[in-house]
Amino acid sequence: MKNKKLLAAQLVTIIIVATYFLATNYKGDSIGKPAETELLVSGQPLPSFILRNTRGELVSLQSMRGKVVLLFFGYVNCPDLCPMVLKKYAELERLLGNKVDNVAMVFITTDPYRDTPNALEAYVSSFSPRTTALTGSLEDLAKVWEKYHVRPVEKIGSGNYVSHSALIYVADKNLILRKIFTPEMPGEEMAKELEKLI
Numbered sequence: 001m002k003n004k005k006l007l008a009a010q011l012v013t014i015i016i017v018a019t020y021f022l023a024t025n026y027k028g029d030s031i032g033k034p035a036e037t038e039l040l041v042s043g044q045p046l047p048s049f050i051l052r053n054t055r056g057e058l059v060s061l062q063s064m065r066g067k068v069v070l071l072f073f074g075y076v077n078c079p080d081l082c083p084m085v086l087k088k089y090a091e092l093e094r095l096l097g098n099k100v101d102n103v104a105m106v107f108i109t110t111d112p113y114r115d116t117p118n119a120l121e122a123y124v125s126s127f128s129p130r131t132t133a134l135t136g137s138l139e140d141l142a143k144v145w146e147k148y149h150v151r152p153v154e155k156i157g158s159g160n161y162v163s164h165s166a167l168i169y170v171a172d173k174n175l176i177l178r179k180i181f182t183p184e185m186p187g188e189e190m191a192k193e194l195e196k197l198i
Helices: 002-025 081-102 117-125 138-147 187-197
Strands: 050-053 058-060 068-074 103-109 132-135 168-171 177-181
Touching: 050 138, 068 081, 068 187, 081 103, 081 187, 103 117, 103 138, 117 132, 168 187, 177 187
Parallel strands: 068 103, 103 132
Antiparallel strands: 050 058, 050 132, 068 168, 168 177
C-alpha cells in the first residue's frame, strides 16, 4: 500500500515538473520553439541593430566591432538611473585613461517623442562627450527594445515613455555579451572588469 502511495506521489511530481517545463519553454502553437528568456545570456552575441546618432547618421552594432561595448537604455528626463549611468560612463573615461579609446559607450533612448537629437546630444555630452546617443523611428526602436527585453511604458495620450532597463550590457570586442553591470556598481570595479576585455 505504501509503495502504491509512493508511486502515485512520484507520478504527480513528474506530471507537475513536465507541465512546468512545457509552460516555461514553449509558447502557444510554436511546438519545439524555445520561449525567449527575460534576460540576455552571457556568452551569446548581443542582438544586432541599426539606429541613428544625434547627427542623423546610421550606426550599427557591427560598426562597434573591435571595441568593448557598454550599452544602456534610458531617456533624457529620467530622474535617477540614467544620470547615474552617464556619471559612471564619465568616471570610466577618467579611470581607463587612454584605454577608453577601445571602449564604445552607448545610450539608446526609450523616449523617442521627447528625446530629439539635439536634446539627446546636449544631455549625454554634459556627462561624457564620448558617449554615443542613439535614436530612430518608433518602429525601429521598438524592434531593438524587444530584442533587449526593454519594455517602455507609455502614458496614454502623452507619448511619454517612462520605463527602461536598469542594466548595462557589456560585450567584448567580438560583440559577445560578457558582463552585466548595474548602476550601483562602483566605477573602480567596472573599470577592472573592462580592462580584462580590452
